Amino acid sequence: MSVTVFIDGAVGTTGIDIRDRLAGRADLTIVTLDDDRRKDAGARAEALNDADIAILCLPDDAAREAVALAQGGTTRIIDASSAHRVADGWTYGFPELAEGQHQRIAGARFVSNPGCYPTAFLALVAPLVRAGLVPADWPLTYNATSGYSGGGKAMIAEFEEGGTDTAFRIYGLGLAHKHLPEMRRHAGLAYPPIFAPAVARLNRGMLGEVPLPLRQLPGAPTIAQIEDRLAAAYADAALVSVATGDVAAVRIEENAGTDRMTLRVCGNAGSGHVRLIATLDNLGKGAGGAAVQNLNIMAGLDPLAGLVL
Ligand SMILES: NC(=O)C1=CN([C@@H]2O[C@H](COP(=O)(O)OP(=O)(O)OC[C@H]3O[C@@H](n4cnc5c(N)ncnc54)[C@H](OP(=O)(O)O)[C@@H]3O)[C@@H](O)[C@H]2O)C=CC1
Numbered sequence: 001m002s003v004t005v006f007i008d009g010a011v012g013t014t015g016i017d018i019r020d021r022l023a024g025r026a027d028l029t030i031v032t033l034d035d036d037r038r039k040d041a042g043a044r045a046e047a048l049n050d051a052d053i054a055i056l057c058l059p060d061d062a063a064r065e066a067v068a069l070a071q072g073g074t075t076r077i078i079d080a081s082s083a084h085r086v087a088d089g090w091t092y093g094f095p096e097l098a099e100g101q102h103q104r105i106a107g108a109r110f111v112s113n114p115g116c117y118p119t120a121f122l123a124l125v126a127p128l129v130r131a132g133l134v135p136a137d138w139p140l141t142y143n144a145t146s147g148y149s150g151g152g153k154a155m156i157a158e159f160e161e162g163g164t165d166t167a168f169r170i171y172g173l174g175l176a177h178k179h180l181p182e183m184r185r186h187a188g189l190a191y192p193p194i195f196a197p198a199v200a201r202l203n204r205g206m207l208g209e210v211p212l213p214l215r216q217l218p219g220a221p222t223i224a225q226i227e228d229r230l231a232a233a234y235a236d237a238a239l240v241s242v243a244t245g246d247v248a249a250v251r252i253e254e255n256a257g258t259d260r261m262t263l264r265v266c267g268n269a270g271s272g273h274v275r276l277i278a279t280l281d282n283l284g285k286g287a288g289g290a291a292v293q294n295l296n297i298m299a300g301l302d303p304l305a306g307l308v309l
């Protein structure tokens, strides 16, 4: 039996990506609204409540509005926005993050898709905090660079239509980025990390890194212990892997155009300094790929259907 999926916000960056991914899937019936009705609350309420599963590809306020429109019904919702990532009653849509998370997503009505930056941070840090290798109150920093599609239609236009000629810029300089609560909560940290986001002149791709001074950590873990913990955490994950061996450089484009995320532990045994590094596509495992993975899991389908491995 076909599962009816309504994409709310189907002409935005994430919405177009998800619609393209789902086109041609025989196990799904995709519903979108025409341009003249896509912001009409009545038409959206009808489509939302008629669907088995709705995927919200909207700004936060419009996502909250969509949830209110569907509140009395039974439609299951995947929200790609940041509106519900630490909200009560919502399941965090990162199946590889912790044991049992896949099953929780499978049974949930409301699933919040992770942010692109938190996806990399949490993949690197959560298993280490859980294992006690990094204390929950450790003062972490997180440096990450995104492709400009991470800023949606407006930032794509800025970079592609001459609004900026920069190659690379840092931002979030008020140190209050909207992803901080999500990173703190789902990593099990007492405090959010110091987060240094940046955007570069490429459409899609993301590279995030967390530096760690191992000798100052309690128990002074070795590089191998950190790498082994991450490898064990993702041993059964098809989309998340730990690459081993020395590399001279890591490129932000490494996983662009795929739904994979690659983790690395690059370190110097002499100094005990390591850089935990993750690469992904901000629109892949960072958004649309994760949404399709959650949809597959919620609908009881092959979890990897339609994903780019
Ligand atoms: N881009 C990325 O890499 C990622 C994005 N996200 C999140 O996904 C969500 C969508 O982002 P993105 O696709 O980049 O943003 P875009 O700005 O590209 O698209 C948002 C879409 O929502 C539409 N919209 C706005 N208000 C309403 C409304 N009231 N009813 C119906 N449609 C509405 C917009 O319409 P209009 O076209 O008229 O402006 C637009 O088409 C955001 O919450 C974003 O933070 C999450 C992870 C990564």
Ligand SMILES: CC(=O)N[C@@H](CCC(=O)OP(=O)(O)O)C(=O)O
Residues within 6 Å of the ligand: 080, 081, 082, 114, 115, 116, 117, 146, 147, 148, 149, 150, 151, 155, 179, 197, 198, 199
């Ligand atoms: C480059 C850029 O601007 N990126 C966006 C985050 C993209 C993302 O993950 O958005 P959501 O949290 O809404 O899912 C930002 O920093 O706000």
